Amino acid sequence: MKPTPFDYTTARSVAEAVALLADPTRDAKIMAGGQSLIPMLNMRLARPELLVDITRIPELSHLTVDASGALHIGAAVRQSRTAADPAVRRGWPLLAAAIEHIGHPQIRSRGTVCGSLAHHDPAGELPTVARALDARFVITGPRGIRTVRAEDFFVATFSTAVGEDELLLEAVFPPPPAQHGWAFEELTRRHGDFATVAVSVLLERDSVAGTVRSARVVFSGAGPVPVRLPAAEDTLVGTRVGEEALAAARRAALAGLSPSADVHASAAHRRETAAHLLVRACTTAWERC
Amino acid sequence: MTPSVPVQTTVRTPPLAEPSGWHRITLTVNGEQITAEVESRLLLSDFLRDRLGLTGTHVGCEHGVCGACTVLLDDEPVRTCLALAVQCDGVSVRTVESLAPGDAPLTSVQRAFHECHGMQCGFCTPGFVMTATALTEQPERPGPEEVADALGGHLCRCTGYRNIRRAVCQALDERFGE
Ligand SMILES: Cc1cc2nc3c(=O)[nH]c(=O)nc-3n(C[C@H](O)[C@H](O)[C@H](O)COP(=O)(O)OP(=O)(O)OC[C@H]3O[C@@H](n4cnc5c(N)ncnc54)[C@H](O)[C@@H]3O)c2cc1C
Ligand code: FES
Ligand code: FES
Numbered sequence: 001m002k003p004t005p006f007d008y009t010t011a012r013s014v015a016e017a018v019a020l021l022a023d024p025t026r027d028a029k030i031m032a033g034g035q036s037l038i039p040m041l042n043m044r045l046a047r048p049e050l051l052v053d054i055t056r057i058p059e060l061s062h063l064t065v066d067a068s069g070a071l072h073i074g075a076a077v078r079q080s081r082t083a084a085d086p087a088v089r090r091g092w093p094l095l096a097a098a099i100e101h102i103g104h105p106q107i108r109s110r111g112t113v114c115g116s117l118a119h120h121d122p123a124g125e126l127p128t129v130a131r132a133l134d135a136r137f138v139i140t141g142p143r144g145i146r147t148v149r150a151e152d153f154f155v156a157t158f159s160t161a162v163g164e165d166e167l168l169l170e171a172v173f174p175p176p177p178a179q180h181g182w183a184f185e186e187l188t189r190r191h192g193d194f195a196t197v198a199v200s201v202l203l204e205r206d207s208v209a210g211t212v213r214s215a216r217v218v219f220s221g222a223g224p225v226p227v228r229l230p231a232a233e234d235t236l237v238g239t240r241v242g243e244e245a246l247a248a249a250r251r252a253a254l255a256g257l258s259p260s261a262d263v264h265a266s267a268a269h270r271r272e273t274a275a276h277l278l279v280r281a282c283t284t285a286w287e288r289c
Numbered sequence: 290m291t292p293s294v295p296v297q298t299t300v301r302t303p304p305l306a307e308p309s310g311w312h313r314i315t316l317t318v319n320g321e322q323i324t325a326e327v328e329s330r331l332l333l334s335d336f337l338r339d340r341l342g343l344t345g346t347h348v349g350c351e352h353g354v355c356g357a358c359t360v361l362l363d364d365e366p367v368r369t370c371l372a373l374a375v376q377c378d379g380v381s382v383r384t385v386e387s388l389a390p391g392d393a394p395l396t397s398v399q400r401a402f403h404e405c406h407g408m409q410c411g412f413c414t415p416g417f418v419m420t421a422t423a424l425t426e427q428p429e430r431p432g433p434e435e436v437a438d439a440l441g442g443h444l445c446r447c448t449g450y451r452n453i454r455r456a457v458c459q460a461l462d463e464r465f466g467e
Contacts (some may be wrong), residue, residue, distance in 0.1 A: 001352070003332075006310075034373070035368075051329070053376060080365070100438070104441050105420075105442060106366045107353065107368070110367055191438070
């Protein structure tokens with residue numbers, strides 16, 4: 001359980017990190033919090049030649065709300081700092097709540113938000129939340145800077161739009177709807193484990209009509225990428241989230257989800273659980289609206 | 290009997306076995322500033338145990354699950370098996386050895402573990418004690434859920450959890466009042 005030999009360097013700027021990644025003579029890998037990468041090194045599942053530590057790059061340690069009200073989380077920002085941040089707790093409580101489901105404080109004290117998103121474990125909490133909150137991802141590399149939307153960012157298990165020679169600079173969360181309710185529900189074997197299934201729900205309330213104006217329903221553990229379920233969202237829009245709407249949302253989840261089976265749960269168990277968690281999450285989100 | 294061949298002793302630093310980078314780091318360990326040459330791949334847990342002889346930090350799983358190797362890095366509980374020594378340049382590390390050095394009295398956390406019998410074999414104890422120490426150092430008393438979450442980051446193979454939790458509660462009572 002020891003890593004194979006590699007070299008290590010602390011990048012001092014984004015430009016330096018990108019140049020190191022682009023060097024064709026060495027297989028370089030970015031290291032953020034190391035909470036997924038070091039276990040892989042210890043088990044020798046990853047054998048990079050060079051680790052580029054990005055956590056000391058001053059340009060990446062920002063956790064700020066811009067003039068438009070969007071939240072920017074730099075690549076060096078740790079999960080614990082994000083979840084404790086008053087602005088995050090006020091404006092993006094779904095994000096703060098989901099982070100508290102990641103492992104334990106001893107992991108979140110090192111793990112970064114962007115590292116979890118770039119790593120993209122499909123059972124992870126943050127990818128579904130990023131999709132539900134319609135996050136944008138700012139990526140840089142030898143071909144310049146680009147922005148990718150959450151729906152295009154997650155490509156497959158452990159695979160995202162970030163190329164081998166690219167760096168995720170920040171995740172940007174747009175301002176939350178004026179009046180909204182949220183809920184994050186997950187099933188795990190033990191608290192702190194990766195989700196067997198989880199759901200993020202965001203409901204926007206139409207204050208005039210007193211009904212749901214828009215809804216976002218996204219599952220993790222239901223496929224290789226976060227699964228958004230418009231069919232379930234449609235059942236909620238225009239309603240006051242009563243019994244009928246909830247039953248329809250439940251049916252939409254049962255009909256629309258096709259999770260796979262693994263050692264933790266059969267496909268049928270996952271689907272049933274997902275539908276159940278959805279009902280619970282919609283109820284809570286509506287109560288918070 | 291064959292005549293004994295005189296053994297020749299030469300003292301030398303072994304050459305680098307592998308072409309992996311070495312780095313000079315300076316960090317504070319239990320209040321003492323230390324400068325060391327470390328190979329990139331050296332885990333902080335091995336640096337503490339094998340290079341500094343601080344074997345109070347235990348190593349169980351080496352992939353971040355068991356919590357036995359937890360120490361405080363800049364006052365926060367962290368897995369030393371998921372940190373490289375080279376990452377710790379400029380960082381302050383506190384291991385279980387920092388708590389009651391020499392003949393110093395036990396800290397409230399150590400005393401509580403002792404009085405509540407918060408251990409059986411003791412393998413998991415240093416990790417639990419360091420996490421509990423961080424809890425008692427918070428500005429306000431952490432709530433029961435926060436305590437459960439923090440203790441959940443440790444596995445006790447002897448399943449001594451009840452007494453461990455009792456010990457942590459006692460230490461928190463002592464620090465913050467009941
Ligand atoms: C015991 C344990 C329990 C855990 N439980 C959970 C859990 O319940 N839910 C969960 O979601 N996660 C869990 N994790 C994983 C943890 O949240 C990690 O912190 C996270 O997945 C990765 O973030 P990191 O900053 O540590 O990234 P690292 O480990 O440093 O990197 C992970 C990967 O992402 C790449 N990477 C990192 N940052 C960037 C970037 N800015 N740009 C491009 N590539 C980048 C790295 O090259 C690497 O391939 C757990 C980990 C442990 C050890
Ligand atoms: S040895 Fe580090 S967590 Fe198990
Ligand atoms: S007391 Fe034996 S492992 Fe916890």
